[in-house]
Structure formats: structure tokens, C-alpha cells
Amino acid sequence: MPSYKAPVDDIRFVLHDVLTIEKYSNLPGFADAPRDVVDAVLEEGAKLCERVLAPINQSGDQEGCKIADGVVTTPKGFKEAYKTFIDGGWSGITSDPEYGGQGMPYVLGFAVNEFVSASNMAFGMYPGLSHGAYEAIHVWGTDEQKQTYLPKLVSGEWTGTMNLTEPHCGTDLGLLRTRAEPQADGSYKVTGTKIFISAGEQDLSDNIIHLVLAKIPGGPEGVKGISLFIVPKFMVGADGSLGARNAVKAGNIEHKMGIIGNATCVMNYDGATGFLIGEAHKGLRAMFTMMNAARLGVGVQGLAQAEVAYQNAAAYAKERLQARSISGTKFPDKPADPIIVHPDVRRMLLSIRAFVEGARAFYLWTGLKIDLAHRDPDATVREANEDIVALVTPVVKGYLTDKGFESAVNAQQVFGGHGYIKEWGMEQFVRDARITQIYEGANGVQALDLVGRKLGxxxxxxxxxxxxxxxxxxxxxxxxxxxxxxxxxxxxxxxxxxxxxxxxxxxxxxxxxxxxxxxxxxxxxxxxxxxxxxxxxxxxxxxxxxxxxxxxxxxxxxxxxxxxxxxxxxxxxxxxxxxxxxxxxxxxxxxxxxx
Amino acid sequence: MPSYKAPVDDIRFVLHDVLTIEKYSNLPGFADAPRDVVDAVLEEGAKLCERVLAPINQSGDQEGCKIADGVVTTPKGFKEAYKTFIDGGWSGITSDPEYGGQGMPYVLGFAVNEFVSASNMAFGMYPGLSHGAYEAIHVWGTDEQKQTYLPKLVSGEWTGTMNLTEPHCGTDLGLLRTRAEPQADGSYKVTGTKIFISAGEQDLSDNIIHLVLAKIPGGPEGVKGISLFIVPKFMVGADGSLGARNAVKAGNIEHKMGIIGNATCVMNYDGATGFLIGEAHKGLRAMFTMMNAARLGVGVQGLAQAEVAYQNAAAYAKERLQARSISGTKFPDKPADPIIVHPDVRRMLLSIRAFVEGARAFYLWTGLKIDLAHRDPDATVREANEDIVALVTPVVKGYLTDKGFESAVNAQQVFGGHGYIKEWGMEQFVRDARITQIYEGANGVQALDLVGRKLGxxxxxxxxxxxxxxxxxxxxxxxxxxxxxxxxxxxxxxxxxxxxxxxxxxxxxxxxxxxxxxxxxxxxxxxxxxxxxxxxxxxxxxxxxxxxxxxxxxxxxxxxxxxxxxxxxxxxxxxxxxxxxxxxxxxxxxxxxxx
CATH class of the missing domain: 1.20.120 (Four Helix Bundle (Hemerythrin (Met), subunit A))
Incomplete structure (x- = not known):
């Protein structure tokens, strides 16, 4: 089974020595995260990922999720791991303290995300999607909506999802057909089919808060007529108690190339009760609150697969004895030299490592700018940082995932034939990494966003x-x-x-x-x-x-x-x-x- | 289910118009393959691959091979397809007529190999490995060995395998431990474990002729003490009848990333009767007869996966409606333009096609040189062609498989999220293509062969x-x-x-x-x-x-x-x-x- 050790020292080097985050101790969140707290969070996050999440990564891939009559069972150990995860407060480390979060800097949450994705990407998507839903409600929800949903999303007792794609439309959301009929009480009846819904159904949380794009009949055509709705799996009473089951159900789970431990669902909405969030017909704007954060998170997923694949390939290269160094025998006492002596094996490993360490600094640099865009007291500074974040978001997503996948492939190559055998776990990293180039906007779409929108x-x-x-x-x-x-x-x-x-x-x-x-x-x-x-x-x-x-x-x-x-x-x-x-x-x- | 149409016109263009193989009608084999015969072989090969092999490619991947007590069952339809394959004479189209082959030019066999690999790579490996065994025996076997084994290998009634790798050694065969003890009757008792044996056991053929590398005790250390042995699954009587079961058995089949329809076996030799082929301690030289041919064949496999992936991606891009062309709507009557209007989708498709068509010309150009190296009456011409073939063999293997894999990934990308779902079949091309970069000498080893040996x-x-x-x-x-x-x-x-x-x-x-x-x-x-x-x-x-x-x-x-x-x-x-x-x-x- 592959192993994983969280790169705590490398993160500390970037945060403390390169980005010198201590400089920002005047800012909210940073004030509560002095060096020793940052280091403790990293150490504890590392332990969780190394000891709880990594050990169920390969078994999760082998077992997969099961569905029977709309009820999804996640792989063995995921439920217990999720409980450990939320009991440790990890679902809310960067969330608003007003709703129970710890209010830590975004950049620190980003670092912990790397550990989670590297140790078990399929698992990490369950809380990851929740965080996207949290952000959308936090930014666009009414006070009542925030009070109703945020505390439970922050605590992790409930999870969230993003529902965009339909069978005939992914990139081009203007084509979507799911409709939301206004009701007398101000709610809506949501009807339609959504596909590729990551973590759409599972047995980890008490409730699932679906964020769903739909069209209100009579609204404008195309993307200008899309609204965003909150559709809870179980209705929520005024006292926060769970009520009736809503008319939303997982119709199936997809059979995928990878991230097999995550349930990718077809979601059927059959007149489900939904609540408008943000303005009518302006749902895309609200959705992009989630999407931008998600895109950065996906970039980190790509890098994370490269990191864990590198660690295992480097260990293998130091152990596997095969042939002699072309510049002369290095280990005469062994039957052959370890393959780390061969320049091409080193070239593959260094390609990955030079990417991973550079990319890690890049996402942390970006994460810090997100914090500054939100927390700096000076509006000019906030805007300047927001602009840079917007500019580089497609680069974080597109470049880190293209190179993350390539890195996983290179790491697999170091293993020779053994890399192709499931038992060794290397091919899972390749299969898992592959989705990062596709979802949250395929990389071609990221590139067009960069060149067509962000440059100008x-x-x-x-x-x-x-x-x-x-x-x-x-x-x-x-x-x-x-x-x-x-x-x-x-x-x-x-x-x-x-x-x-x-x-x-x-x-x-x-x-x-x-x-x-x-x-x-x-x-x-x-x-x-x-x-x-x-x-x-x-x-x-x-x-x-x-x-x-x-x-x-x-x-x-x-x-x-x-x-x-x-x-x-x-x-x-x-x-x-x-x-x-x-x-x-x-x-x-x-x-x-x-x- | 993905579809496949063999690129007959493109092959004909290269063979007839670019390489003008008619020029070589003075050579054996070419004399019997005028233009109309070449075209008929291509047309018939295309039909077989499109109608018989392609339809069982995806099901073969889903079902896989099964093993119970050393007996392997191939996926549904493989047995019938294999019978159709050998009944049509496809196992021997380039083989020596003295042993029942059709003696066609190598370059034509290469072209048919592309169709077979594109339509069903896992299936194609069963006859593919046999051909390697045929070549080794044809070059290095005694007359008696040729008479005993070649006719049945040519007809496809029997198949063959290559047994090199052991758990602790792949690239570095000097480390191998399988031993062959000489017996009084001139035979050997072969004992050891071989892994990653493609087509090592199956239910397609009456007998399996294993070619096995082993060391004769007392021989030189390292690669200079390796000999090659013929180890039949069933002993063969003087009259060609099948006798007792030999002491060789499949211990397990590997769980792999791809080529799941092909049984990759652990083979246990437990004092199995083997017959030396070629000289003692010079087995590597004999094995390379198979390896060089196999390396070229693997290059074609890489290209073949790119071709079939391209065809399906191009068809999808013409059908899938999503967003409008950035240079203005192209299909106002449709709800969106087909994605083929988008430059980046075209870029991905053209990257694949420019590779595939160039690489096809390259492997056919190489294939023709192999024919000239064998068949030209002028020794100088034979040598010059042999030298070029030796030079470019690692390029055919390494470059065509690295780019073949990359192409399959690009084709999958054209499908967006659907490319990640098994049902669409695109991810299988990626998984299948991946092995071509690894087996028959990982691509790093090919590159070292090119730079370290072939350049100088x-x-x-x-x-x-x-x-x-x-x-x-x-x-x-x-x-x-x-x-x-x-x-x-x-x-x-x-x-x-x-x-x-x-x-x-x-x-x-x-x-x-x-x-x-x-x-x-x-x-x-x-x-x-x-x-x-x-x-x-x-x-x-x-x-x-x-x-x-x-x-x-x-x-x-x-x-x-x-x-x-x-x-x-x-x-x-x-x-x-x-x-x-x-x-x-x-x-x-x-x-x-x-x-």
C-alpha cells in the first residue's frame, strides 16, 4: 500500500520564510494564528491525513460506493473517518467564527487541503464540496438562510453540493432545463435532472444542502435567466430540527475512471422544495463564488496527487535494485544499484519535485492574496489582490492539474511494470488526478478564461x-x-x-x-x-x-x-x-x- | 460504445503513393502482393477488426479474465473471435510459407497489426505474442524445433509467450534466478517464477509454447549466463500429437490498470521440461529477436490507441452542442454550436491527428526497411536498412507510445466529464495505452538504447x-x-x-x-x-x-x-x-x- 507523509516542513518554509505571514498579524484571523498555532494546525492536520485518511484511500478505490433505491453507502471506514474529521473541527477551520468556524487564514486552510487531497482525494471531496456550499450561502444568503444552514455546514453535521451539469450541458449553462416554479409561500418547486454531482448522496452526514441552478419560467433566455436555489435533502424546521424528506433523490452513481470512493450522482429533482438564494436570474454570479474557490481547490488536488505519487516513487527508486550506474558501480556490495543512480529516473523524479515545490509556493502565494483581498483594511490593497487572484485562478487550476496528472504518470513510470498493477497503488494516483483536468471547468475553458477574460x-x-x-x-x-x-x-x-x-x-x-x-x-x-x-x-x-x-x-x-x-x-x-x-x-x- | 473504422485509405496512400511499394515487386513476398492483393488484405483485415474485434473491446475490459486452479477463462466472445481470426489466416500472413504462412511483406502485416490493436488491444496481444515466439524459433530453432512448433504457431492452433521478467528483475535480466538443470536426454528441467507474462494462460489455443529465459547452473554470471528454452504447456509427440501436461502453471493473474481482457500471468515453472533454443548462455541474443519485433509492435499499439480515440473524439465534437463560436454563431438553428467550432477543441484533435498520420507513415516506412533488410538481394542494401531499423526502433517504441498515450488523454479531454465515465469508453483507451510506455522496455530504457548504443x-x-x-x-x-x-x-x-x-x-x-x-x-x-x-x-x-x-x-x-x-x-x-x-x-x- 502506498504511504503518505504530509510535507509540513515545506509548507512552513513557504509560509514563514518565503511569504513571511507574520507580517500580517494585524489582520483578522492572522492575529489568532501566530507561528506556533500555524505549526500546530499543520502538525495535527498531517497526523489526521497520514493516520486516518491515507489508510483508507486504496481500499476506498477498490470498494467504491454502492447505491440501492437512492441510498448510497460509502466505502468501509469513510463514515468513521468523517466523524473524526468533523470532531477535530477540520470542516470549519477557515469559516466565519459567527457560525462556529475558527476563522483561520484562508492560506492555512489551503495547506491543510493539500494534505487531505494527497492522502485521500475521494474522501476530501465530501467536506470540500460542503465548503463551496458554505461560501455561497455565506456570501449570498439572507440572514435567516445563514442562521439555518451555516452552523451545521461549518460543524460538518451537514454537507453541501453543487448542482450545475445536466446531460446536455456542462460548460454552456445557458442551455440548462431544470426549472423552478414559484410557490405562494415564497419557495419554489425544483424539477429536473442533474448529473456528475460529486458527493450528491452519502451516508456521512445528517442532511445534505444542495445548491442547484435552475430557471424560473418567464425569465430571460440563456445564462441571464439562471437562478440559484437551496434544496435541502431533509426540510429544516424553524428550530433547526430535521423535517420531511424533500423530493430529491440520487438516481444512480456513475462508474468512473477514478475518485471511486466519492459518489458521483445523478440527482433527480421532482418538484423538490427550494429556496432562492441571491437575486432571481443572477444565479451564475452566486455560483461563481463557489466555482472560483473550487477551481483553486482543484488545482491543489492536482498538485497533491503529484506529491503523494512522488513520495512513493522516490522511496521505490531508492529500494529497487536494477542494473548498474552508467558512470560506474555505486553499490558493489549489492547485486545491482538502486535505480535512483540512473539519470533518467532522477530526471523523472526531479521533474515532479520541481513542479510540486514550485506549485506549492504558488498556491500558498495565491492563498495569501485571497486573505489580503478579504481582510486588508485598505480597499486599494484588497482590490489589487483580488485582481491578481482573478488573473491567476485559471493558471492554478489549469497548470497545476495538467502538470499534476503528468507528474502522477511519471511517478508511475518509475515503478516500471509494477506501476501498472493495482496492488502498488500508483495507477490510482493517475486515475484520480485525471479528473482534476476535467471538472470545475475543463482546462481548455480555464485557458480561455485566462486569455479571453482575465488578460484584458x-x-x-x-x-x-x-x-x-x-x-x-x-x-x-x-x-x-x-x-x-x-x-x-x-x-x-x-x-x-x-x-x-x-x-x-x-x-x-x-x-x-x-x-x-x-x-x-x-x-x-x-x-x-x-x-x-x-x-x-x-x-x-x-x-x-x-x-x-x-x-x-x-x-x-x-x-x-x-x-x-x-x-x-x-x-x-x-x-x-x-x-x-x-x-x-x-x-x-x-x-x-x-x- | 466507441466505434472504430480502420483507416484503410490512409494506409493505402502511404504504401502506394508515398512509399511506392510497387517498386519492390522484384523481391520475395512483394512479388505475390501486387496492389490489388494489398488492398484486399487491408479491406478484409478492416472488416475483421471493425466487425469482430471492436465490438468485444469494451465488454472485455469490463469482464476481464478469470482464473481458477491455473485455468484461465478469457472474456465472453474472445474464444469465438480468436477462431475467426485464425480461420481467416491472420495469424500467419507474414510468416514463412514453408510452415504454412502467406509470406506477405512485413510492412503489410504491420498495417494489419494497427487495425487489430486499435480495435481490441487486449485481444491483439494473444496472437501478437505468438508471432514473437514464431520469430525466435524461426531464427534460432533447429530444423526439428521448427518442424515441431512453427506450423501450429503459424496456423494459430497453438500460441506462444515470452517469459523474461521475475519479481526482482525486469530491465536487468542478469539478476534472474530461474534455473534450467540439464537432463540425460538433452532436455532441461526449468524451475522458477516469471511475472507479467502476457497471454501466459488462456482458453483460446490447444497448446502454449512458452519461451523462457533461465540460467544453466555453472554458467557465467550475469547476462552472459542466460539461455533461452522452449517450454510447451503440453508435451508434443514426434507425430505432433499433444502429450502430457508439462509442469508449468499460471499461479495468478494480475489486476491491472488496463488491457484487462488479456491475461497477465504469474507463471510457475516447477521442474518443467524445456528444450534449449540457440546456444547455451546466448539466450539474450535470441530473446532480442523477439524483443525488437515486439518493440516495433508496441509502438504501433500506442499509435493505434490514439487513432481509435481520435475517431471517437472527432465524432463527439461534431455532435456535442455547447456554447457559441467565439468568432460568431455558426449554427443559428441549433441551441448551441457543435464544439468542433472551438479552436481549442480543434487544437486537441489536430494534435492527435497530426501525430497519428505522421507516425503511421513512420512505422510503415520502418516496416518497409525491415522487409528490405531481410529480402533485398544486395547485402549492402540489407545492411544499410538493418542499421536504420536498429537506429529508429527505440524511437518507434518510445515516441509513438508516449505520444499515443498523450493523444488518448487529449481525446478523452474532448468529452469533458463524459470522458471520465466508463460507459463512453474513452478512459479505457487511456488505460490501455498506458502500458505501451512501460512494457517491452520502459521508454527511459528505449531512450538509453538510442543514445547509449544506437547513436554511436x-x-x-x-x-x-x-x-x-x-x-x-x-x-x-x-x-x-x-x-x-x-x-x-x-x-x-x-x-x-x-x-x-x-x-x-x-x-x-x-x-x-x-x-x-x-x-x-x-x-x-x-x-x-x-x-x-x-x-x-x-x-x-x-x-x-x-x-x-x-x-x-x-x-x-x-x-x-x-x-x-x-x-x-x-x-x-x-x-x-x-x-x-x-x-x-x-x-x-x-x-x-x-x-
Whole structure:
């Protein structure tokens, strides 16, 4: 069975030494999370994930969920693990204290999410979806709705879901058919079929609060006529007690490639009682509150699968004896050298690790900006951070999941034939990671969001602000000899990032297909560039520790892995720029019928 | 259920118009395969694969193989399909007529293999492994062994297997422990455990001829002490009748990520009677007869999964209605445009198609060279072709399977969430394609074979001959305006190919790790370069057809897809060259304990 050890030290390095979150102790939440509290949360979260969630990951995959007459049974051990999870308060660590949450910084919750996803992604989706529902109600709900639903969602006694997709529509929600008929009492009767509803039904929580997109008859056509509804599985009385079963039922669970321990349900709404949340016909806006948070969470899932796959592949590579090093026998007392001596095995492992550590810094950097966007007293600071978060959200989602999947595949490859056998657990990481590229907006949609919406947002100001931050960093550290390779890589990739944006500006207005044709390449270019930035930030801290005489092997390793990233990954930005600059012509030339 | 249509027209284009195999009608085998016979074989092979094998691909995956007391049951329909397969003579189309084969050109058998692998890869491995056993016995067996085993292997009444891997050794066969004790009658008693034996046991054939690597006690240490043995499941009498059950038994079947319809067995040899084939202690050489053929076949499997995945993704993209084209509504009468209007969906599809069509030309080009290496009357020509085949074999295996897998993933992505659901069949292509990167020598081993052995073979003469062929082609076609983009891409990638080889020459002698550290990048660089060559060859033919007024839409499409390859894939060779030129330093710097 694969093992998992939460990377607590690496998270601490990024939070304390690179992002220096202590600087923000004047902000709400941060004030209650001094260094020792942050470290304790990480340590306790690590224990939970290593000891409770990881051991039921493979068995959950093998057993799967079962359904009989709409009742879903989760795999053995999930129910007990969920109880441990909520008893420990993990469902509400970043939630509003007014509703029982602990109000910790978002960035810390993000870190714990990584542990949960790495140890058991299928399990983690149950509380993960709940948190999305919590956020939507927290932002858009009436006071009464908040009082009714939030305390139980925060405590984890109830869970939540997101209901968007229908059989004929996923990306294009304007096509949806689920309808909500207004009733005399102000409620609605919701009728329709939703598919791909993660955690749609289960045996973990007392109630399930479904958030459902539907159309109110007579409303505008398309996406402008979509409203969001709260549809509880059990009706909730004024005193918070559970009442009658609502007319919503899981019709089936899907047979999927992975995340088999999570019940992906077909949900049938048959005149179910629902309550409008937010304004009528403005449901998409409310839904995006959940979606944006969910997209960042999915990026972390991708990275998390890469991390756990890396750990197991690295351990295997140190144990498996096979052939001799091409530069001469390294372990003459053994029948063969461990495969870690082979440059190509190291190349695969370092590719994963350079991605994982860079991507971890990136999501934590983004998470901190989310906190600042919410908590900073200065509105200008809040807005500037919100803009950057909006800009990089599709990069976190798209790049971290594309590379997370690729990393899981590389880790599986280290095992040779054993990687293909279920018993070893490596192929589960590949299957689980695969969904992250698809759900919460397929990565092609993320890329289009980046290029079509985010680049040009506010006249391109957020991108310019981001590039300005990089340029200042480069200027400030000019002449730092140890940092030179990192600054060179950062400068080259930032030039490509800017040139790519310029190319779109000059070519996408005349032909919008030019934006769509190069968007995925640009998203990857952005991903590499931002990781080059993260590696430069981390390298700077490591070099400072060396100069101060406080460095450990940890800092040396950071510099080694970072240099690998610059030498072996950064060269791709040039190729990506060349490809996107080729434009749409060769892509649009083929007649649709000839595909 | 996914569908499959064999790409007969595309194969015919390559065989007849690009490779002009009619030129070789003076050679044995080719003389009996004029154009109409070739076309008939392709048409009949297509029918078999479309109508018999494709319909049981998904059910075979769902049902899997079962084992009870060493007896394996293949999925429903496999037995009947196998009978149809051998009744049609497909098991022996390229085999020696002396043993009942049809003696057709190897290149034609290769094409039929693509159809078989695309329609049902798990099924195709049963006859595929047999063919490997046939080749080893045909090359290395005594006359008596040939007479005893070949006719039944050719007819398909018996099947064969390859037994290399043991629990503690795969790549490094020098470690193997299976032993063969000489007996007074000249036979051996073979004892040991082999794992990952594809088609090791089944209910399709009357007998199974296992080819088993083992060590004769007292022989040299390591790979120089390995011998190859024929171990039949049932002993064979002098009259060809089946006798006693031999002491070899399937101990278990593996639970795998994919190719679930094929029984991957643990084989227990318990003093089984075996017969030495070839010389004692020279078994590896004999085994490589099978391995090289098998490696080319695995490359075709990778491509085949890409082809079938493409077909289904293209069909879905033309049907699935979702959102509007960003350059303006294309189908106002429909509720949304089909997703084929979106540039990124086209990009994914064209990436696959540009790979598949280029790679198909590549494997057929290689297949023809194998025929010439065997059948040309001129020893110099035979040797020159053999050298090129040896050079590109790791590229066919490694590049076609890495890109085949990536293509299957891209095709799955076109389906959005539906791609993740088993019912649609797309995730099976991904799972099945994944093994091709691993077995018959993991792709990292292929890359090391290319860079460590093949580049320097005969002082680099084969590579120089190959590059010389390209340079002549470029020179001869200078001034062909329509061909210019193709020649530009070919020139750029060939320069990178040469520069990469030079870099290894200058840097790998001093530090062999420099070869291992850049080998996978070089294999990919080679793959892109050779596909750029194939696209130039195909474009030339298409342009000639246009000039002659005989062009159809087929030729126009070739040019469009080829230009996509040049614009969107060829830029990667520069990045690959930059990465491999970075050398081993950043890869070897990290202490093994710190991974």
C-alpha cells in the first residue's frame, strides 16, 4: 500500500520564510494564528491525513460506493473517518467564527487541503464540496438562510453540493432545463435532472444542502435567466430540527475512471422544495463564488496527487535494485544499484519535485492574496489582490492539474511494470488526478478564461501589475551572484509572458479564434513563468540562510531542485510562445466535416 | 460504445503513393502482393477488426479474465473471435510459407497489426505474442524445433509467450534466478517464477509454447549466463500429437490498470521440461529477436490507441452542442454550436491527428526497411536498412507510445466529464495505452538504447546515413514553393537532431551521465524530426497530385494537417535541445538520500 507523509516542513518554509505571514498579524484571523498555532494546525492536520485518511484511500478505490433505491453507502471506514474529521473541527477551520468556524487564514486552510487531497482525494471531496456550499450561502444568503444552514455546514453535521451539469450541458449553462416554479409561500418547486454531482448522496452526514441552478419560467433566455436555489435533502424546521424528506433523490452513481470512493450522482429533482438564494436570474454570479474557490481547490488536488505519487516513487527508486550506474558501480556490495543512480529516473523524479515545490509556493502565494483581498483594511490593497487572484485562478487550476496528472504518470513510470498493477497503488494516483483536468471547468475553458477574460480585464492592468512586481524583484536582486541563474530564467520566461500577451492584443481583436487557438499554450507559459518566480523567491531565502550561516540541507536541496527547474522546464516557454504565435490559421483551416 | 473504422485509405496512400511499394515487386513476398492483393488484405483485415474485434473491446475490459486452479477463462466472445481470426489466416500472413504462412511483406502485416490493436488491444496481444515466439524459433530453432512448433504457431492452433521478467528483475535480466538443470536426454528441467507474462494462460489455443529465459547452473554470471528454452504447456509427440501436461502453471493473474481482457500471468515453472533454443548462455541474443519485433509492435499499439480515440473524439465534437463560436454563431438553428467550432477543441484533435498520420507513415516506412533488410538481394542494401531499423526502433517504441498515450488523454479531454465515465469508453483507451510506455522496455530504457548504443553504433554511420537521406531530400526539393513550410520545419528539426548528437559526442564520453540525463529529450526530438520528414514526404505527394489535377479533398486535408504539425509541434525540438544540452549536473547534484 502506498504511504503518505504530509510535507509540513515545506509548507512552513513557504509560509514563514518565503511569504513571511507574520507580517500580517494585524489582520483578522492572522492575529489568532501566530507561528506556533500555524505549526500546530499543520502538525495535527498531517497526523489526521497520514493516520486516518491515507489508510483508507486504496481500499476506498477498490470498494467504491454502492447505491440501492437512492441510498448510497460509502466505502468501509469513510463514515468513521468523517466523524473524526468533523470532531477535530477540520470542516470549519477557515469559516466565519459567527457560525462556529475558527476563522483561520484562508492560506492555512489551503495547506491543510493539500494534505487531505494527497492522502485521500475521494474522501476530501465530501467536506470540500460542503465548503463551496458554505461560501455561497455565506456570501449570498439572507440572514435567516445563514442562521439555518451555516452552523451545521461549518460543524460538518451537514454537507453541501453543487448542482450545475445536466446531460446536455456542462460548460454552456445557458442551455440548462431544470426549472423552478414559484410557490405562494415564497419557495419554489425544483424539477429536473442533474448529473456528475460529486458527493450528491452519502451516508456521512445528517442532511445534505444542495445548491442547484435552475430557471424560473418567464425569465430571460440563456445564462441571464439562471437562478440559484437551496434544496435541502431533509426540510429544516424553524428550530433547526430535521423535517420531511424533500423530493430529491440520487438516481444512480456513475462508474468512473477514478475518485471511486466519492459518489458521483445523478440527482433527480421532482418538484423538490427550494429556496432562492441571491437575486432571481443572477444565479451564475452566486455560483461563481463557489466555482472560483473550487477551481483553486482543484488545482491543489492536482498538485497533491503529484506529491503523494512522488513520495512513493522516490522511496521505490531508492529500494529497487536494477542494473548498474552508467558512470560506474555505486553499490558493489549489492547485486545491482538502486535505480535512483540512473539519470533518467532522477530526471523523472526531479521533474515532479520541481513542479510540486514550485506549485506549492504558488498556491500558498495565491492563498495569501485571497486573505489580503478579504481582510486588508485598505480597499486599494484588497482590490489589487483580488485582481491578481482573478488573473491567476485559471493558471492554478489549469497548470497545476495538467502538470499534476503528468507528474502522477511519471511517478508511475518509475515503478516500471509494477506501476501498472493495482496492488502498488500508483495507477490510482493517475486515475484520480485525471479528473482534476476535467471538472470545475475543463482546462481548455480555464485557458480561455485566462486569455479571453482575465488578460484584458481592466485594460490589462492586473497583468501589468503582476509583471511590474516581477520586474521590481529582478531589479532589486540584480548583482546577487547566487541568484543569477534564477533571475535569468525568470527574465526569459517573463519576456515570453509579456510577448504572448502582446501577440494576443495585436491579433485576437481582428480574429478572436487567435485567442482560442493559443490559450492553452499561454496558460502553460504562465504556469512555468509563475513557478520560475516562486523558485526565485525560494532560492533567495535559501541563499540568505546560507549567507547567515543558518542553512541546513533543506536549503541546499531547494537550490538544487530550483536549478533543475530553470535548466529543464523554463526552456519550454520559448516553444509555447512560438506555437501560440502561429495563430489560428492552421487550426481553423480544416473543414469540420473532415475531422 | 466507441466505434472504430480502420483507416484503410490512409494506409493505402502511404504504401502506394508515398512509399511506392510497387517498386519492390522484384523481391520475395512483394512479388505475390501486387496492389490489388494489398488492398484486399487491408479491406478484409478492416472488416475483421471493425466487425469482430471492436465490438468485444469494451465488454472485455469490463469482464476481464478469470482464473481458477491455473485455468484461465478469457472474456465472453474472445474464444469465438480468436477462431475467426485464425480461420481467416491472420495469424500467419507474414510468416514463412514453408510452415504454412502467406509470406506477405512485413510492412503489410504491420498495417494489419494497427487495425487489430486499435480495435481490441487486449485481444491483439494473444496472437501478437505468438508471432514473437514464431520469430525466435524461426531464427534460432533447429530444423526439428521448427518442424515441431512453427506450423501450429503459424496456423494459430497453438500460441506462444515470452517469459523474461521475475519479481526482482525486469530491465536487468542478469539478476534472474530461474534455473534450467540439464537432463540425460538433452532436455532441461526449468524451475522458477516469471511475472507479467502476457497471454501466459488462456482458453483460446490447444497448446502454449512458452519461451523462457533461465540460467544453466555453472554458467557465467550475469547476462552472459542466460539461455533461452522452449517450454510447451503440453508435451508434443514426434507425430505432433499433444502429450502430457508439462509442469508449468499460471499461479495468478494480475489486476491491472488496463488491457484487462488479456491475461497477465504469474507463471510457475516447477521442474518443467524445456528444450534449449540457440546456444547455451546466448539466450539474450535470441530473446532480442523477439524483443525488437515486439518493440516495433508496441509502438504501433500506442499509435493505434490514439487513432481509435481520435475517431471517437472527432465524432463527439461534431455532435456535442455547447456554447457559441467565439468568432460568431455558426449554427443559428441549433441551441448551441457543435464544439468542433472551438479552436481549442480543434487544437486537441489536430494534435492527435497530426501525430497519428505522421507516425503511421513512420512505422510503415520502418516496416518497409525491415522487409528490405531481410529480402533485398544486395547485402549492402540489407545492411544499410538493418542499421536504420536498429537506429529508429527505440524511437518507434518510445515516441509513438508516449505520444499515443498523450493523444488518448487529449481525446478523452474532448468529452469533458463524459470522458471520465466508463460507459463512453474513452478512459479505457487511456488505460490501455498506458502500458505501451512501460512494457517491452520502459521508454527511459528505449531512450538509453538510442543514445547509449544506437547513436554511436558503427561510429555513428547509421545516423549520418539517415541525416544524409534527409539532406538529399531537402536539396532535391529546394524551390518547391508549396513544400517550403515543410522543408523549413524539416531543416530546423534536423539541425537540432544533429546538434543534439554532437552534444552527446562532445559531452558523454567525459561524463556518461550526460547521455542518460538527456536521452528521453533526444528520443522525443528524434520523434518530432522523423515525423517532420514523413510530413514532408506526404506533402510532396499531395502537392504533386494537386499539380497533376488528380488531387481530392484527402490531399488537401493532408496539407492542412501537415502544416499544423510544422507550426504547432516542430517548435518543441529547440526546447528539447536546450534541455538535453543542460547536461547531467542539475540531475546528479541531489544526494540520493534526499529524494
Amino acid at each position: 480585464h481592466k485594460g490589462g492592468q492586473p497583468l501589468m501589475a503582476y509583471i511590474g512586481e516581477i520586474e521590481r524583484f529582478i531589479a532589486e536582486n540584480q548583482g546577487n551572484e547566487g541568484l543569477k541563474p534564477f533571475l535569468d530564467g525568470l527574465r526569459a520566461s517573463t519576456d515570453d509572458l509579456r510577448d504572448g500577451a502582446m501577440w494576443f492584443m495585436q491579433n485576437a481583436l481582428a480574429n478572436p479564434d487567435n485567442a482560442g487557438a493559443g490559450s492553452v499554450e499561454y496558460m502553460h507559459l504562465f504556469g512555468i513563468q509563475v513557478l520560475a518566480y516562486m523558485w526565485a523567491l525560494m532560492a533567495k531565502v535559501a541563499l540568505e540562510a546560507k549567507a547567515a550561516g543558518t542553512a541546513t540541507e533543506f536549503h541546499d536541496n531547494k537550490l538544487i531542485v530550483g536549478r533543475f527547474f530553470v535548466a529543464r522546464v523554463v526552456p519550454d516557454t520559448k516553444a509555447l510562445l512560438a506555437k501560440l504565435s502561429a495563430g489560428a490559421d492552421t487550426i481553423m483551416a480544416l473543414d469540420a466535416a473532415n475531422f | 553504433h558503427k561510429g555513428g554511420q547509421p545516423l549520418m546515413a539517415y541525416i544524409g537521406e534527409i539532406e538529399r531530400f531537402i536539396a532535391e526539393n529546394q524551390g518547391n514553393e508549396g513544400l517550403k513550410p515543410f522543408l523549413d520545419g524539416l531543416r530546423a528539426s534536423t539541425d537540432d537532431l544533429r546538434d543534439g548528437a554532437m552534444w552527446f559526442m562532445q559531452n558523454a564520453l567525459a561524463n556518461p551521465d550526460n547521455a542518460g540525463a538527456g536521452s528521453v529529450e533526444y528520443m522525443h526530438l528524434f520523434g518530432i524530426q522523423v515525423l517532420a520528414y514523413m510530413w514532408a514526404l506526404m506533402a510532396k505527394v499531395a502537392l504533386e497530385a494537386k499539380a497533376a489535377g488528380t488531387a481530392t479533398e484527402f490531399h488537401d486535408n493532408k496539407l492542412i494537417v501537415g502544416r499544423f504539425f510544422v507550426a504547432r509541434v516542430v517548435p518543441d525540438t529547440k526546447a528539447l535541445l536546450a534541455k538535453l544540452s543542460a547536461g547531467a549536473d542539475t540531475i546528479m547534484a541531489l544526494d540520493a538520500a534526499n529524494f
